Amino acid sequence: MLHDAPATQPRPRFGLSRFLTNLHNNADMAGVSPQKSFLGFIFAWVVFFGIMLFMPQPDGLTLQGKATLAVVVWASIIWVSEAIPVGITGVAIPMLLVLSGAVDKFPNAVSGFTSNAYFICMAAFIMAAIIQLAGIDKRIAITLLHKLRIRSANSTIMGLFGVNFILSIIVPGANPRGALLLPIVNGITNLFGDTPAERAVKKHIMIQVLVYGSMISGMCILTSHLPNLVLVGLFSKELHIDISYFDWFILQWPYLGMFFLTNIWLRWHFKTKNMEIEGGAQVLTEQFKRLPQISQSEILILLIFGFTASLWMTQSWHHISSHIVAMIGLVLLFIPGVFPFKWKQIQERTIWGTLIMLGGALSMSQCMGSSGLAAWLAEHIHIFAVGHPWWLILLIVMVGTHIIRLGMLSNVAAISLFAPILVKLAPTLGLHPVAFTMLVADTDTFAYILPTQITVAVIAYSSNTFSMTDYAKAGWVSVLLAIGYGICVMVPWYAFLGLPVWDPTAPWPF
Known part of the structure; x- marks a missing residue:
């Protein structure tokens, strides 16, 4: 009995077109x-x-x-x-x-992987993962907002900024803070309706709290904003100046005023001055009641972190470097029995990719100085800035920085590129290298024209609360405010501390 021959299966075609299609599909599924x-x-x-x-x-x-x-x-x-x-x-x-x-x-x-800044960052990232696993960050956010009993859009914004600032002490990086606050902010904005005025309030809260608040609060705490560590590492390497945790706060705390300034602008821009939230306090009360009782692990973790923070703030007394203090705190957290988490859980919540990128960026930054590239680039930029008064030089360089930043997402990457050039450029322009570099680098934190310039802005944009146009219309004025604030407020403050930007020979005051 004859059987039919099995049908011939067509051979897959692996031509160039199929190969490129597969690459395209794989990249798309990978989220890029x-x-x-x-x-x-x-x-x-x-x-x-x-x-x-x-x-x-x-x-x-x-x-x-x-x-x-x-x-x-x-x-x-x-x-x-x-x-x-x-x-x-x-x-x-x-x-x-x-x-x-x-x-x-x-x-x-x-x-860069052996620098002090890298080890501070590594310890801070692991500490943050433990704090998130323990639920301490969420407990702090909900408890503070509940105690504040928010009733209006403005009180919400101010309360969330307070939460953001406290979280900046224990959570390094604006991105994880923004990711943590996103569901809380979404819960609050969902209390508003869909009228034009209520949509404007949602835009105001989301942009001011998640983007501006996350970035500004991190500027004052050494370990809460990665560009801070890039600058400290550069000053230590190039200028042999070590900036302590407390010194950094003294230098930078006036930038907190930028939050209130940008909030006034956004409140006027979105016309949200007298907007009330119906049921806001009730929602937070319900979330507060659902919080479990504080555990022994949470108390021990907070005590260890408090001890670590106190060592950071008193470095001028005991002379233990910030990176050594960070590692002391990390070792104390891993005393057996302090918390019930497995290492796998901790490492899954540690942002290793950002940490590795920081090491490479620091290495490149240091190589720019040692190879002479930073000095060479500084000489060419010098042509455009030389001969002008100090305030006009700052204005030219700050504006130029923001133009370049339109195409860059990473604040860390931008500072890693700009800072070595700024340090070399300052003496050739008759300006103080630390004051000049910090002023220009700090204005980069306010890259608020496009959401794609800052990762935390991308996180906020994912809420679909505001459009690119909404963000840009509010952001370009915020950028101008930041430039003016740096020149009119921070320059006099640095001069008061003993770092006048116009005096390149001023000794380190701390």
Whole structure:
């Protein structure tokens, strides 16, 4: 008996079209823009090899400086296009520094991973993961808001800023603070209806609290804003100046005034001065009642963190460096029995990718100084700024920084690129290197024109509360306010402390 032959299965086709389609689909499923990431990835390598192989050797720049320039441009394009995860850039930067000849030894290429700032950040990230696992961050947020008994849009904003500032002491980075507060803010904004006035209130609360509040509160606490650590590491390396936890707060606390200034502007812009919240206090009361009783673990964690914070703030007395204090606190937290969490739970909540990216960014920043690239770039920027009074120089450089920042998402990446140049540029313009660098770097924190300039703004934008246009219309004025605040408020404050920006020879006052 004859049987029918089995049907021949068509062979899969693996042509170029199918290959590219698979790449496109994989990138899309990975959560990145296929077109933007592919173009950015290819363009980054084309420019890297173009600088290395075809760019003539610039006058006054060493071979190591040219190689560092290639790495800096590669990293900038990758960061802007988000072609690869930021953590992988932290690994790729040291690799490229070695292969390009920017450094001659691998330990020099990974110097950022052995810096004081890196170890402070690592300890802070792990501490934050433990605090989040214990639910301490949520307990603090809900308890404070409940006690404040918020009834209006403005009282909500002020109360949430207080929560944000307290969380900045224990949660490093604006992004995790924004992610923590997002559901709380959403719960409050959902109490409003859908009239034009109520939609305006939602926009005001979301932008002011989640974006402006998260960024501004982090500027004052050394460990709560990663660019702070980049600057401290740079000053230690280049200028041999060590800034303590308490010194940083003394220098930066006046920036808290920017929150109130931007809030006045947004309240006028969105016309939300007298908006009341019906049932706001009741919602928070219900959330407060659902909180479990505080546990022994939470008490022990808070005591250890309080002890660590006290050591940070009294460094001038005991002379134990901030990074050593951070590691002391971390070791104390892992005394057996302090908390019931497994290491796997902690590591899942630790933002390792950002930490690795910080190490690579710090390494690149240090190489920009050691290779002469920062000094070379400073000389070229010097042409546009020289001959002007100090306030006009600040204005020119601050505005230029914001123009460049339109295409960059990472505040850490931007400061890692700008800060080494600013330190070298300051003496050539007759300005104090610390005061000048901090003033310009701080204005970068207020990159509020597009949500894509700051990760926490992307988190806020995901709420669908405001549009790109809403954000830009409010943001460009906030940027101008920040520039004016830096020149008119922070410059006199630094001068009062003994750091006049117009005196490059002023000694370190602390």
